[in-house]
Amino acid sequence: MDTATTAPKLAMPQPPKHRRVLSEKTRTVAGSLMVLVVFLAAWQWGPGLLGMPEFILPNFTRVLQESVVMWNNSNLLGHFGITALEVVIGFALGSLLGLAVGVALGLSPRAEAMLSPYILALQIAPKVAFAPLFVMWLGYTIYPKILVAVLIVFFPVMINVLSAVRTVDPDMVNLVRTLNATRWQIFHLVEFRSAMPALFSGLRIASTLAVIGVTVGELVGGNKGLGYLLVDGEGQGNTAAVFVAICALTLIGIVTYGAVVWAERRVLHYLPKVNTSTV
Template sequence: MIRKHGIKLTSATILILVLVAWQVLPTALDVPRFIIPTLSDSVVELKRMWTNEGLLGHILSTALYTVLGFVIGSLLGAVMGYLLGMSKFWEKVLSPYILALQIAPKVAFAPLFIMWFGYNSMPKLLVTVLIVFFPVLVNVLQAMRTVDRDLVNLARAYSLTRLGVFWKIEVPSTVPNLMAGLRIASTLAVIGVTVGELVGGNTGLGYLISYGGGQANAAMVFNAIILLTVIGFLLYVVLERIEERVLHYLPKSQH
């Protein structure tokens, strides 16, 4: 208990130190506020953004597309992972292309999507879907390959059909890896949306970053980055909670 307390206390102390340094150091070192704004500058700017720039709308838009892209991308990734996991043949046939697509920098597709779909929400959604898709796919596929053969044999000996084996053995066996893939994907989803918004469009926190950057308003950029981090963090925490619920059957040390 004391140990746990100590961790929290130290962690909070670090946060306070960083905030104090942020407030004091730029002025002390004579760094102009358009390079590094202080904490109080940023808070003032945050209030201004809230009243003048319709900040709430931007936050909600970014959050919405993060979640939407995450859900669609991970659904597609999981479905594709399970399908390929069921067929050795297709897995072998498609794996070089999957690897190639996985290596290709997904954010670089953003301008292309804008050319195809125009300045609307479609490009950022697609970038997010694409970036989320792979970690989920790869994790599921990897887990499908390593399902315990003895469990599958047991199920077969109990006369389960192929579909029965899939739902009762393979899916539950792969859930820990699926959850790990989703956690990675959740952190990437924010990147996808941000890049989409940076490159085109006039809504979202990513847009505020490029807008603020254009005006040499560093405080606006700072605020947008922090808010993006908060969105990603919240998504991650929600997933962690879900994971804890879903994987309750694992001994605590294992996850």
């Protein structure tokens, strides 16, 4: 009998779990950085290879040079700060309003039946159409931009919270009631906690929409902010300046989204990994 075939196979030692996780994260980060390098390389040399003139698609180096010029001469940092402030305020107010209305309608089916047609009509109405009206009412200040952001942020947060509150497990509610819990305790311990994952899902969407709302407001009636720089660059035919404004707006959106993801991981740390996003 061949002993080689009958001898038990020795299992290869497996690395510790934390090392496997670290290795997976390292490969993920390396792959993401590789995609970024390829994208920047294509942006740098692609326009030249395709014969595109600079006024149509400037390369990456030209955009960097223009960002330095705008930093020194056009107060790029000041405009960036104004837009970031408008995004943060609009996102915060819209999220709080959406949370409050979502909870109220989720706990009261009658109120939802009465108000849902009007909320739906407000959502269907194009938000861009409100921007000129807000400018006429409030002037060339930060308030019209914040209001547009609030309108855009409100609906995704509200609908996510409303759906989550409506789908709370009734057995959990009955269990807490048997322990003589008050109405506030039922809401705090069961209904609101059950709605937290859906709330953060809505906040993820809202964090990107807030940048869109502020930008729309600045494009329609702004004399400050990145939207104003974008319009100014367009008026001068300076494509590189337009790209600088777009990149700055994208950076604000990434930071806002990252802040929501960070808060979600801290607040929902008790949930299994399968129920939380890996982004």
